Ligand SMILES: Nc1nc2c(ncn2[C@H]2C[C@H](O)[C@@H](COP(=O)(O)OP(=O)(O)OP(=O)(O)O)O2)c(=O)[nH]1
């Protein structure tokens with residue numbers, strides 16, 4: 211099948227501007243060009259002006275509840291990813307000759323392509339809960355344990371037997387999947403399908419077993435898309451939207467969009483250095499030892515990276531150290547400037563060349579690895595930086611202590627809101643209607659739930675929406691499912707600081 215990027219860069223969105231549902235409008239070749247660019251400009255506005263982007267400024271990248279504003283938040287990290295993503299796209303267009311660009315129909319799509327990737331980079335962590343990975347773990351641990359107990363013993367009238375697929379979907383909270391839910395269902399940003407496709411990083415639905423789990427059941431099973439399915443990428447409740455997206459952009463089941471590979475590479479390139487730089491800023495890693503640590507880690511890795519060159523990291527460290535030496539009184543800053551310049555001279559170019567080398571599989575979204583994951587020198591560099599962060603930064607006592615606090619806060623908040631999940635369906639519906647006589651304590655808790663999350667619950671319970679879901683369960687089951695989603699939406703949408711304050715207030719600590 212030939213490569214035609216017109217099928218990936220499309221102006222279609224779920225709703226037309228007049229509000230009609232747009233079922234993947236057929237693409238007419240005369241409609242390319244400036245109209246499309248305007249659509250992506252519109253996406254930029256919708257994304258940059260959204261509150262969810264602003265909330266990233268108070269969400270953990272690595273260091274929870276950080277007060278030092280020189281240390282990265284999810285927002286400042288995402289801006290760096292944006293810059294790298296944009297550079298990779300420019301490199302792709304630079305490395306492709308004119309004939310190839312014409313053959314792939316990329317010749318008139320450079321600005322659109324760049325904009326899609328850039329905005330995907332800015333949005334890529336939008337669904338992450340407070341306290342990063344630890345927050346994600348706390349949510350999953352809580353629902354993994356409590357859902358079963360709630361249904362079997364706590365519900366006043368145990369009519370509901372939560373089916374296994376929904377149980378799995380609800381105990382597989384994932385930042386990337388929540389990102390899809392956030393931009394589509396909760397915020398209704400109505401972005402182009404192309405723009406959303408760029409943040410669809412994993413292609414497994416929340417109820418599906420992972421390739422690893424399937425292998426345990428059947429050791430002979432193989433999956434050519436195993437990397438793309440390693441985590442959950444979207445939930446059962448966004449199935450209809452994702453199907454429309456796939457249909458519009460001709461993406462086969464289990465496959466990705468080409469843009470997502472670049473967003474992923476830009477993230478990997480950026481956080482490698484950034485996490486280490488932040489750890490130095492916080493005196494968790496000593497800068498004068500860092501050079502040696504980097505060289506040693508690279509040398510240890512080098513043995514398994516068959517196509518890597520031996521002294522690459524040593525060369526980079528030498529330049530960075532010389533730069534620090536020359537700078538004298540802002541040595542650390544110059545060390546990192548040079549380290550970043552040298553890394554950015556190598557990795558984005560390489561990511562772009564990998565994109566081009568594997569363009570057919572990437573275009574179809576079935577390329578089953580990250581762009582820089584091929585045992586090359588560049589791969590060894592990325593991995594060295596990540597390993598140093600794991601070995602020296604993430605395990606620092608102050609980081610771990612903060613993470614424990616984050617875990618307690620999320621778990622505590624979920625315990626506090628649990629009574630909402632225990633209510634009978636009609637009591638909960640009465641609360642929504644504002645009827646009198648509903649239980650006092652639960653009603654107070656209910657009033658704290660944000661309107662936009664409640665609206666998503668109400669919309670989800672409409673007959674047409676229930677009919678579009680991939681399973682035909684009775685409405686009581688779906689009602690419980692969406693009430694659990696409502697609580698997850700609320701808790702995961704909090705910033706670190708808001709979660710912390712809310713927990714203190716409700717535990718009467720202040
Ligand atoms: N404090 C802490 N930070 C971590 C840990 N593991 C990774 N990180 C940091 C490194 C990066 O700055 C950032 C990666 O963020 P994500 O949660 O989005 O993970 P990543 O993009 O690697 O995976 P994803 O495919 O998006 O789930 O989190 C950890 O165990 N502790």
Ligand SMILES: [Mg+2]
Nearest residue numbers: 334335385477
């Ligand atoms: Mg991520």
